[in-house]
Amino acid sequence: MSDNLTALRRDLLRRDALVLVVALALAAFAILPGLGGDPLTISRSQSMGSIGVALVAACGLNLLAGHAGLISLGQGAFVAIGAYVSAWALLETGLPWPLALILAVAASAAVGAVLSLAAARLSGPQVAMITLAFAVMVHRLFVELEIFGRLAGYPNTSNHDTSLLDPIKIGGTALEPPLFAGTGPLVMLLVGLIAVLSFLAYRNLAESAWGRSLRALATNEIVASHIGINPRGRKTAVFTVAATFGGVAGTMQTQLQAHLQPESFTFTLSLNLIIMVILGGAGRLYGPVVGVFVLMTLEHSHAMQSIVEFQQENLSDTWFLSEEGLTGLLLILTLVFLPSGLVGGAQKLWRRFRTRNTPAGAQPDAESLDIDATVRATAQRQASCAIDLDEHDEVMQLRDVTHNFAGLKAVDDMQLTLREGTIHALVGPNGAGKTTLVNLTTGVYPLQAGATAHILGKHANGLPPHAIYQLGVARTFQTPQLFHGESALVNVMSGLDAKLGQSFIATLLRLPKVRRLEAEARHRAMELLERLGIEEHAGTPAGELPYGLQRSVELARALASDPKILILDEPAAGLNPSETYQLGTTLEAIAATGVAILLVEHDMSLVIRVADEVTCMERGARIYHGDAAGLQQDQRVLAAYLGDGHVTIQGKGSRNA
Template structure:
């Protein structure tokens, strides 16, 4: 659905809800609808954190409290406008979100959930026992509500205001999530290393997700406090954190409409069981387990599976048109990368020992050696995944040793992995569009507000991604889930994603691993085409046929030490290389091979 059509649809839906509630005079029912809106705001932000970024949080009650008590203290202790107090409460909650996000740099998964749980418990104890400030069980009275024409909002007007806020939150989050930042957050959930390798600033993206969840939850807490004109510690419990998480999981994590479904259904159920608190808690636990094990996609996932339009395309289908040659990197000559005395030590184990080499523009370089020679470690050091113990790595004249992976990627170095690291649940097209993350110029706020620059950048990125998919012969599979493709085609998709980073130097870690001879031969032709597109290549490879047929320069490692480098024919006959690959019985065997001519037999040798 186009953005304008979606905006009209949301506006009509909000107007319909406002029209219906204008006919409702019962304050009890209006309160239920108001709480549906409050819980939707909590769930919508939580969906960004859990459903998109994959970060587990059990501390939302603490963020709810931050917004509620912020607006309570501001309106009772100062003369600030209630409207400004609401905005300030959102900002204070956002700061709390940053504080929760800080540990996410070091801990993941259940450990992160424990940290957020601890935050929620600390806040619960704080508001319950620091009675001088927060009032404890007695609470804070006299909270000034939002007014209109100098009159407090009526129950109906509170519902209308909450509905407008929910519609606005939905539109803003949709702008954010259906573009550059949404793809970045989904990549975190799939594979943080691969995400950093395509230029996503992993920690920054996590902080954004936590802040969005905190701001929406803080606004929800502030609304409750101002509508009640009262807040106490009974509102802030661990059960609230569980309920907010349940809203997302039951409705459908990762779906734009899952939080709405969860908020409507579970708020109605919560109201129906209000007289039986023990039954409420039992039902929450039951529904949480049910959502996790029976409906992992939530209610929205069930509907999506029922009504999803399926496009049947055979994975092995080939495009009849020859792939186009697309300019990717700049033309030119000269030195591109200089590695000087690089060493990596894991205690007494040294997969790289004082390694030095230089790569030239416009060449295809190969890094070979027996298993355990340190080839993948070298690739990881060049791309920032592993920090070298000592030595210098200069790319485009700048020192990059120890720099983060996303920064090295943005400088113009792309890579693939020995073991596939595609974002399997995303489409092939989205995978490749993620590769252009650092090349897009729309920031967080332009994406959030849906400004024209964000739309233009999205269109350019989509077009460029389709060009690269055509280059590798996958344009006809652009909308297929990347994980559904055969292994050989997944290799091509990962290659296209690496090319989307617009690298000047492309590092390929065993690109032919798992490919049959026909696919390996096609890969060789693709590498030659990529070289003509202005991209220099350094590949780690075991298939000597591929290495000898496409490489201009070969570097050989053995037990972390560079033992040879030069043209393929020279390296192939180097006695130290022969010894490393095949072993020798005595010195006569080495001398006998010193002047050996290139032979098909040796080209077939594999490490």
């Protein structure tokens, strides 16, 4: 354990050091040439400034599109709003410059929040469409609005040699816009500083429980809501955050250009930003940094222009790909050959290199046991330990629950009670309605009028999955639903993130409390992995783990929130006998800590071995409720489920199920 923790700590320190190096490199890139005394050339300032602007906008976009999976084609519109509103506020309102910039960023954020109210209801291509329409609308708005000078731009002057914007002053020193004064190192200082601070804020969000929740949302909304994330609330938040980064980029653009033209903010800007994110690696921390530098270097080094000229000279001077066409081609090639972008591709290579050079870790114990003999021996030992269910408090009561799917009665007037510290098995033939009942219990489907659900003394009718999670209910799924790109450790951490109670501002600033909670969450997740015997796989991406281990990671994630009620949907499916036996032992150990377990399962040897109480369903209705011994004698159960040839296994039994 301590070795693992030390390795984790070392890994964290390495990541922190890398962030610091990147931030310093960004700062040096933006600031040093200006402070060296050499006047910045106009084109140099333009290149460096535009890289800073694009970086900030792309970082925000990566949170939205890369981490949360909401592809936005409208990030350029928020840059436009930030730029125009900051120019207007500097010129017209007489506000001190910091307030003028804050006003502009707030305007972008507010518009983003309004747009998110619509976008948060949607997903996938619909979000892309809505943001595309928004980008076109905003561009047209700045083309049409008299106050912003229409096509002539803003401020509306034909004399572009001097800026109409009052230069920003810091301590009496004016920050001349470099395009006009030719140098403007202080402007570059300000722009560089904003870029670095924005990058750090982006990193703080991405590398936190908040960032993990975005990636969970992107992978599977239903699963995310079962680990306490409110999908709509989180989508609204990330939309607003991305718009805020866009607004910040816009205020930087104003400082660099001083004269704004609508043509700088066409849909192409939004398209370029999403290309940068995808090229660098959507959802990867350094994706936007790499994407912005590569694409902008290609543009500013005139490499693109050279390729266009090459085509014209050697192929055809009428049929050739323009610079924009080449950028589009780059996007297509990236999506086809490098879907995880340059950073993702490099990480994959690195992992392959490391696995090749690391001795294989111990595999799970595949030693085959004589399960039948073991089960019978355990069952006989336990038969004498029948428990008195009345001594265990009820923690969940479901009454009169019915659910129809387009005329099919999947659940028919079901009753179910779970008791603290006991295992209640829910069995029945395929299609009996077990999973539907679980989904009704955890809020995936609403309960019909007349049904009641009480969970830990609270009325739970109408509560969505994330609210049911907060009551103390955790679940697993019929097929393991892990976040495949994340390590096993991060998957387990995500199970307790919603309970950490980290505020957004504290996360943004990475306050000491956040760092402490993050370390504790890691520690707790490692403990759980160790408890399930899979700690050596902590750093492996969940998607690369064998099926049985994925089930264990999912169980650890469910346990991470310290649930009072644990619902497991066919946890033994796909496990070998040895793994199933270990699972049974684990479930008994969990129940012994006071957790109520609802076990949906077809493996009768497991059910009979561990269940204190059994409910059998057929065609949506309850046909049996009692102990495991009674289940095997019940004529309806034998006819509908177990079959006449069922060999009776002795189980735990209970005195009054």
